[in-house]
Amino acid sequence: MKLRIGLLIVCLIMSVSLGLLLSKSGSTGNESAAGEGKIRIGFSMDEVRGARWHKDRDSLKKRAAELGAEVVIQVANSDDAKQIQDIQGLVTQEVDVMVIVPHDGAAMAKGVEIAHEAGIPTISYDRLITGTDKIDLYVTFDNVKVGVLQATYLADALKDVKNPKIVRLFGSKTDNNAFLFKEGQDQVLMPLVEAGKIEIIHEDWCDNWEGTNAKRIVNAAITQHGKDFHGILASADVLSSGAVKALEEEGLARKILVTGQDADLVACQRIVAGTQAQTVYKPIPELATMAAEMAVKLAKGKSVIVQGGVDNGLMTVPMAMAPIMNVTKENMMETVIADGFHSYEDVYKVIPENQRPPR
DSSP, rough: OOHHHHHHHHHHHHHHHHHHEOOSSOSSSSHHHHHSSSSSSEESSSSSHHHHHHHHHHHHHHHHHHHHHHEEEEEOOTTTHHHHHHHHHHHHTTTEEEEESSSSSSTHHHHHHHHTTOOOEEEESSSSSSSSSOOOEEEEEEEEHHHHHHHHHHHHHTTSSSOEEEEOOOOOTTTTTHHHHHHHHHHHHHHHHHHOOOOOEEEEEEEOOOOOHHHHHHHHHHHHHHHOOOEEEEEHHHHHHHHHHHHTTTTTTTTEEEEEOOOHHHHHHHHHHHHHOOOOOOOOOHHHHHHHHHHHHHHTTEEEESSEEOSSSEEEEEEEOOOOEEOOOOOOIIITTTTTTSSSHHHHHTTOGSSSOOO
C-alpha cells in the first residue's frame, strides 16, 4: 500500500509539472458552426516582410488543412488601426477562432475584446497581447531564453578580448517580446558590466524591427565612438542585416561579431560566410503547427494542455512554448539544415563548393 501511495503522489506531481489544463467549457457562440462545417481560423498578422513570417503563415495553413480547417489571413502591414479593422472583418466573416500576431501588444487588447464579444476564442501568437483579461491562450517561444542565448554567446566569444566593447540593438518598443529579449540579455550582461568585464558603448531601440533603423544606430555608434568595438548584440536577424550593412560600409565586416535571432535564410548565409556570428533557431513550423492544433481544439470547445502562464497586466494568460536553440557556423548542419528549416543548397550557395562542409 505504501508503494502504491508513493507512486500515486509521484504521478500527481508529474501531471502538474507537465502543464495546466485550459478548458473551454463555456459556449463560444461558434460551436455549432464549427461542429457542422469546416472550422475557419482567422489569422491576423502584423506583417510578412520578414522571411520568418512566410513560414509561420504557410506552416499554420498546412497543419490546419490537414486537420480539415481553413485559414483566413489578414495582414496589417504594421498599422494598428488596420489590424483592428482586419479583426473586425474576420469577425464579420464568422471565423470560429482568432489567432493574432500583434503589431502593438497593448493596442491589440481591443482586437481581443472585439473577438470575445462575438464569442470567438483568441490566441496570441508569438507576441503577447497585454492589457486584456479576455485572451484564451498564448503560443510562443521562451523569449527570455532567446536573450540569454544571444548574450551568452557574445560574452563567451569575447572573454579573451581585452576591454571588450559592444553595441546593443533592441527591437520595437511596441512588441512585448523585445523587452523579454532584453531581459534575458541583461541577466547575462549586467553582472559583467558591473564587474568591468564588458562595456556597452551604445544602445538603442529599432522601431518596427526595421533593418534600416538598425543600420542608422550602428552608423551613429561608429560616428560617436569610433571603430574600436568588438560585438553587436542584435535582437533579431532583421536587425543584424542592417548592422552588417553598416559594418561593410566601414570595412568592419567579419571583424566584429554580430548576433541575431530567427535563423532567416540570409542570416544563415551570413553566418557561413562569416559576416554574422550567431542566430537563435526557433522552429517556426513547430510553433505554427502547435497553434493550428490548439486553435482547432478551442474552436471545438475541447481542452488544451499548456506549460504554464504569463502575466499580461490583467491576467495570467495560459501559455504554450516551443523549443529554441543556438546556431553558429559550427553547428549549422546539425540544427537548421538537419531540421529541414533551410536546405543545404540554399544556405551554402554563398560558399564555393570546395569550401562547403560535407553533407
